Amino acid sequence: MGSLYQDPLQDIPLTESTATRIEMHMVPHRFTLTDPIMLRHVLCLSIIVHNSFHVFLCCRQLCLARKSTEPPMEMHKAMSPDIFKEARTTELKAVELQMVGYIIDAFFSCIELYFGIFYHLWITTMVWYRNIGDLIWHNIAFMALFSTYMTLRRLPVVFYNKFILEPRYHVDSKDGAPFIGIICVSAFMIVFAQVILIPLTGLFLFIEGNGGFFFVLWIWGFIFISSIIILIIFTIFGMPFIGKMERLPDGNLKNTLKDVLDQFHFPRDSVYIVRTSYSTNTSAYAWGFCYKKRVIVLDNLLMNRGKDVEHLDPDDVGKGLQDEQLVAFLVHELSHWYYYHFLKAFTMVQFTVLIYLMLFGVCYHQTSLYQAAGFQYDFYPHIVGYWLVFKYVMPPYLTFTNWIIYYFFRHFEYSADKHACRLGYGNTLSSALLKLFADNIVFPYVDKWYLMWYSRRPTCLQRLKHLQSLEIPADIKIHKSQFFSKI
Secondary structure: OOEEEOOOOOOOOOEEEOOOOOOOOOOOOOOOOOOHHHHHHHHHHHHHHHHHHHHHHHHHHHHHHHHOOOOOHHHOOOOOHHHHHHHHHHHHHHHHHHHHHHHHHHHHHHHHHHOOHHHHHHHHHHHHOOOOOOHHHHHHHHHHHHHHHHHHHOHHHHHHHHHHHHHHOOOOOOOOOOHHHHHHHHHHHHHHHHHHHHHHHHHHHHHHHHHOOOHHHHHHHHHHHHHHHHHHHHHHHOOHHHOEEEEOOOOHHHHHHHHHHHHOOOOOOOEEEEEOOOOOOOOEEEEEEOOEEEEEEEHHHEHHHHOOHHHOOHHHOOOOEOHHHHHHHHHHHHHHHHOOHHHHHHHHHHHHHHHHHHHHHHHHOOHHHHHHOOOOOOOOOHHHHHHHHHHHHOHHHHHHHHHHHHHHHHHHHHHHHHHHHHOOOHHHHHHHHHHHHHHOOOOOOOOHHHHHHHOOOOOHHHHHHHHHHOOOOOOOOOOOOOOOOOO
């Protein structure tokens, strides 16, 4: 039976295509990747192996969490048995949900290929908008339908969390989202996804149509330039979009930081406090070049947010770092800047994205990929290729590169800790890490394999043990006033 057809590169009215589809055929004609039936089997096998590997990692973390019955010795003062039990329950629930998500995703991914789900979505779009002759508008309309489908595709995981995990782990009904709320959020996500994806779809299709075979290089250029612009804005204006920025007021903290800022060649008035009530991330950032350098400190790093107790919410009382702890924490952040960790990370990520896009561009033009998804050999809308390549072809590459990048990110954290320790802030930094751990309780144990793929930072326990191992004898410890004398 024929199907509606439009040339993806020209504005040709819908006609009846007589090309055949592989449909549910299971036996390949040739045992090569150019055979769409064989390629479909390989793609499904790839996604099953990929997701099974991540299910294996989740199982390791679940086993570790179930075996751990008390907090580590280093954290007994920061974590009571009741708090540890609560953190353990939260970790078990989160990892199990993640594991189930991979299983359901593998199931749907295979169904989508063998039953030609994307082909039917595209045909539905072409029927609904058959009077519109412009290809870009057809693709944009398809993305609206596709984003709706992908949101609905996520609902089994959401329902599993609501109706199975929450009762199993005795989640308070006040803490869990109501069922009506889940439906409303899903509807909002459908609209939000379309608001984001529709303009990006039009932009990428424009770049593809005018960029030739190597249009992915133009896409990488767009990503690279956008990243540079964001960095320039961050350097000049700081982070005003997350809260009100104000200079660090005069006081003991500012006086203590003067020597530290001088050692790292930062201006003494370059420390800014960002007042935000919604950010749960307790962190600080040191960034800049030439004459424009800034240290950004979120106010939840300050003891009691730097306010009087009567002006605080009860949950914020006692949280934050003492001045000497905050200084040690900022030395750690400045050490990242000193060793160019951000620039190294930025370079690695951009190089990874470039290689990814080049591989993407090669696979994107393979007609057998579209046939494997159920399309005819003469009918392969390129917009579907974005998802096919990302979902079925690139996961092995992303799994490998994520392992490498996360390894270096964790190495950067250890390097900055070592630098702070060499400057004499090791013990104070350890106390700061423990205080932040006590303020933001998380499960302290992480499986070493699970960590390699799911955390860009070492755990608090790992950093504490690393700092303890860095206790440098006094005769070789570098004095703070001499460390930067060579600069």
